[in-house]
Amino acid sequence: MDVHRTGPGDLNIDLVAPDGSVYPLQQARGDGTAEIHELYQVDASSEQSNGTWKLRVTSIGTGGSISGWDLRFPWFDNWTETQIPDLGTAESPVVVGSARTGNAPQATRVYVDIHHSWRGDLQLDLIAPDGRVYPLRAAAAKDSGDTIHENYVVDARASLPKGTWKLRAKDTAQGNSGSISGWMLTL
Numbered sequence: 001m002d003v004h005r006t007g008p009g010d011l012n013i014d015l016v017a018p019d020g021s022v023y024p025l026q027q028a029r030g031d032g033t034a035e036i037h038e039l040y041q042v043d044a045s046s047e048q049s050n051g052t053w054k055l056r057v058t059s060i061g062t063g064g065s066i067s068g069w070d071l072r073f074p075w076f077d078n079w080t081e082t083q084i085p086d087l088g089t090a091e092s093p094v095v096v097g098s099a100r101t102g103n104a105p106q107a108t109r110v111y112v113d114i115h116h117s118w119r120g121d122l123q124l125d126l127i128a129p130d131g132r133v134y135p136l137r138a139a140a141a142k143d144s145g146d147t148i149h150e151n152y153v154v155d156a157r158a159s160l161p162k163g164t165w166k167l168r169a170k171d172t173a174q175g176n177s178g179s180i181s182g183w184m185l186t187l
């Protein structure tokens with residue numbers, strides 16, 4: 001959530017489910033904080049996910065704006081450090097064993113945390129349980145950065161969610177190496 005406040009008053013911030021249930025996220029007091037950048041976790045397991053969710057901001061004595069927000073349904077992650085050998089390939093798995101029905105979402109989200117002495121060596125792909133390959137990032141020989149902290153959105157409707165998903169990092173050039181620190185998959 002990214003909310004900006006223009007004055008010193010209070011903001012009450014709630015998540016409203018499609019059926020109208022209200023989940024309070026924050027009661028921001030007039031502490032002078034102008035920008036609220038926060039990630040909140042709520043237990044919404046009694047809700048149907050289908051429908052319109054709302055972020056509701058009630059201001060008391062101040063103005064402001066909602067610059068942006070997003071809603072993430074359960075994510076799967078793997079924060080075991082995985083070495084990516086020079087000119088080699090590494091895979092980091094997550095297991096989705098849920099009772100989810102239907103296909104993976106049109107907006108399947110991946111967050112990647114990689115450290116590498118020349119990140120342009122790397123080609124990143126998401127591998128679905130059925131073996132389908134969803135490209136995330138192409139190798140770029142001139143890209144000398146050393147971290148990848150990036151979000152990707154892929155249309156994974158061709159795959160079913162249940163099973164083992166993998167982040168695959170392929171090192172395509174000699175001389176530098178690194179590791180996958182972790183990654184997250186949001187279905």
Ligand SMILES: [Ca+2]
Binds near residue numbers: 171172174
């Ligand atoms: Ca390399």
